[in-house]
Amino acid sequence: MSTILSRKSCRAAAVIWAALLFCTLAAGFARAGIADGVKTKTLSNGLRVLVLENHKAPVATFNVFYHVGSRNEQFGRTGISHLLEHLMFRGTKKYGPDEFSNIIQENGGMDNAYTTADYTCYFVNINKDHLDVPISLEADRMANFAPQGFESERAVVIEERRMRTEDKPEDALDEQTRAAAFVEHPYHWPVIGWMQDIRRLTLDDVYAYHSIYYSPQNAVIVTVGDFKADQVMKQIEEAFSGIKNGPKPPPMPIVEPEQRGERRIELLHAADLPAFQEGFHVPNFKAGSDAYALEVAGEVLADGKSSRLYRRLVMEKRMVVDINAGLDIRSFDPDLFLFAAQMRPGVKTEDALAEVDREIAELRDHLVSADELQKAKNLEAAQFVFGQDSVFNQAMWLGIYELLGDYRQVDAYLPGIDKVTAADVQRVVRKYLVGDNRTTGVLIPTGMLPKGAMGGGPSGGQVRHIDLTTDEVAR
Amino acid sequence: MIPRMNWILKSILASCLVLAAAESAHALDIKRMTLTNGATLLVSENHQLPMVTVAIALDAGSLRDPPGKAGLAMLTAGSVNQGTRELSATAFDEKVDFMGSSLFVGADHDYATAGFTALKRYEKETLGLLAGILSSPGLRDADIDRKRAEQVAGIKAAEEEPGYIAAVAFAKGLYGDTPYGHLTTGTSDSVAKLSNDDVRNFYRDYYRLGSAVIAVAGDVDASEVKALLEKSLPGPGGAVGAQPQPTVPALAAGLDIKLIDRNVQQANVMLGFIGIARSNPDYYKIQVMNYILGGGMFASRLMKTVRSKAGLAYHVSSIFDARKFPGPFVAVLQTKNQSANEAIKMVLQQMRQMQESPVSDPELDNARKFLVGSFPLKIDRQEQIAEFMLKVELDGLGLDYAERYPKLIESVTKQDVLEAARKYLHPDDALLVVVANQHAAAINTAMLNQTAAGAGGGK
Secondary structure: OOHHHHHOEEOOOHHHHHHHHHHHHOOOOOOOOHHHHOEEEEOOOOOEEEEEEOOOOOEEEEEEEEOOOHHHOOOOOOOHHHHHHHHOOOOEOOOOOOHHHHHHHHOOOEEEEEEOOOOEEEEEEEEHHHOHHHHHHHHHHHHOEOOOOHHHHHHHHHHHHHHHHHOOHHHHHHHHHHHHHOOOOHHHOOOOOOHHHHHHOOHHHHHHHHHHHOOHHHEEEEEEEOOOHHHHHHHHHHHHOOOOOOOOOOOOOOOOOOOOOOEEEEEEEOOOOOEEEEEEEOOOHHHOHHHHHHHHHHHHHHOOOOOHHHHHHHHHOOOEOOOEEEOOOOOOOOOEEEEEEEEOOOOOHHHHHHHHHHHHHHHHHOOOOHHHHHHHHHHHHHHHHHHOOOHHHHHHHHHHHHHHOOHHHHHHHHHHHHOOOHHHHHHHHHHHOOHHHEEEEEEEEOOOOOOOOOOOOOOEEEEEEEOOOOOHHHO | OOOOOOHHHHHHHHOOOOOOOOOHHHOOOOEEEEOOOOOEEEEEEOOOOOEEEEEEEEOOOHHHOOOOOOOHHHHHHHHHOOOEOOOOHHHHHHHHHHHOOEEEEEEOOOOEEEEEEEEHHHHHHHHHHHHHHHHOEOOOHHHHHHHHHHHHHHHHHHOOOHHHHHHHHHHHHHHOOOHHHOOOOOOHHHHHOOOHHHHHHHHHHHOOHHHOEEEEEEOOOHHHHHHHHHHHOOOOOOOOOOOOOOOOOOOOOOOEEEEEEOOOOEEEEEEEEEOOEOOOOOHHHHHHHHHHHHHOHHHOHHHHHHHHHOOOOOOEEEEEOOEOOOOEEEEEEEEEHHHHHHHHHHHHHHHHHHHHOOOOHHHHHHHHHHHHHOHHHHOOOHHHHHHHHHHHHHOOOOOOHHHHHHHHHHOOOHHHHHHHHHHHOOHHHOEEEEEEOHHHHOOOHHHHHHHHHOOOOOO
């Protein structure tokens, strides 16, 4: 499933396509139990380290995960996690701006980073012989953060937001739909932050944020590759164990209140085609079987050309070119089960939404057949193996599960899927995919051609709220 | 939600990084064989994971789109993937999905490619399905009608993306009505006019399995997979006739500026000219030169000036898209409408700078080190290995390419870089496409022309 993507913001464009690929490959480990091979250590300062040998190719990936994302931010200061991620490349007490990337590239490596609502990840993929380079550079910027060029980097982030959201109708709709679906929980705001907030953030804000959240006790290192685990563990310990902790990060206690009644928003945006996105509050994998059953429901609905929604909306009704449905069960707090599609010319969103409703009702009223259930499980199992073909992917899933509490949970994924019955699927559809728990966002296109002399005014983003249960989002 | 990826930019950026050299410890150990129908088979075995990736290239890319039928190669690829004469499209999809295999047929500028990734235990069955659609596709009216409507709708949707709009205008501006003058998608008008017989004829003429190149990577046995292919992929024999290089109209002298007005916050800029074919002997010099100019991510001069110093763009890069025939060089960036002039000026200045003085020793050294050293990262996954093998064969690089590559890059000198910049960069004779809110962008053509010519541009 792919819903994670819209909540990800990254430092450079290339990683977007990588992320897309990884998301469609879903989770990534074979039944043998990938966690069995992982060596772990907790350093004296609390830093968790996971090391896994993988000798498939002469490469290695080195990842530092910080347990902080937009979910740890405050109203009025949104986007600070992502801005900090950018500034991590702008120098330390020892190195100048962009020297990190330059040194990595000189060593034949590629580096980047991305921020999600839940966590922030820095990664370097590199020839196995040069793993010592990212180890020392990452330790340096954890301890000696001292960025230069704050203003210009913030300008870059503002350009990123223009590219990613302002000029991308579907992402603009995603942002508004989430803002309506989440009232109190920080999933309310976008990972990249609201434009006004980004402009308001200061370098002092960022330093303070770094000192709290970029401590060893709040990080997990995961490295996977063609090396000797013991030797790498030793190198990591030497580089990182002397780094001191800052203040303890505050807890993030907010639980989204139960939604009581349907919400609907409209977004007027520069576009030619209407689109919709609808989301239902659902639990994450911590809730156990419900999450796995929802994952299977997502497979049945929208994975593959033989999936129900693809068949009905793309092939038979020809209303859309593609449709997505599903959830990210590894979100740190309960998130949304999302449906999203852009209309073909001449198609009304209400007609397509009615078809989606019909498919939800079908799942609610009838058990999926044994064959269809098996197909969904087979798709998951295959994607699980395919995902292991990438060391980067392996490291990503180990890191996410470790931040969620225990990297070994990665091996619980397929068994969890396997246990799902047709009755489970029906149960969760009846429980969660119901009208009172739904937020629907509809994009109303205002045209791609400028009307008269538009001047430099905003091209999109005017939001009309209808039938809201709260006016929080209208701020 | 998966954003519909901008087809064009995606392919431009995906090919940004050139392939470099392998290490012997994990050599791909490519075996090259010929099938009895004439097809070439390349196999790289790796038994670490129980999965297999197959990729097949056919001389059926959009280069073969007949005049006035832009988008036909892509529509044919889409239509071929709709079941066989025996299996309906839905029955076919059902089988593929049930195994959890991912199977595709697509078209690029130069080639059509088809293939799959499957679990080892479904290798034979998935290969059978792929062979089925390639050798006897259904090509039923209803399916072609449906795919055509989908392609038109996909183009309409892409027309909301400023990057796509720019790419369409850029291709047209450089190559006119010749085959590289349109994107593989074609236009909504050209695709709507394609007939079902156009598709069937295109399939008949260009899906010649006897001249296919087939790459197989993963948990396979080379001789077994060869036997399997002999049995399942007899297909039409015979080669496709060679295609002469199209004659492309020359650009007008000076900067050729095309402004497209859209309701957007960012100006999407594409600046370039016709570059090189993959067979160009200066290919490696050009790769090093372009790494320093705009291909080298955060180490590139464009990134350093336009992004890191000036904060004008999130993304800026340049690429020589080396194709079968000379493909485009393009510098791409997005910046707020109001700073379009400034950003474009910087790109032009950087191009001129490359031509005026030699690059520094560290720049040259770092570029060579990256290009050589990063190779293993590019043949890490099965999909990449299969794609690499196709390139080795189609571009005539030779099975020892991985071993030769470091020398090809390491022998490039500062003088080579300077000469490559002088010979292959044409800032003063380029096409500039800007999709923006033009009122806000207020493109200053006189200033840009001056900068391009190197006169008073204010270095």
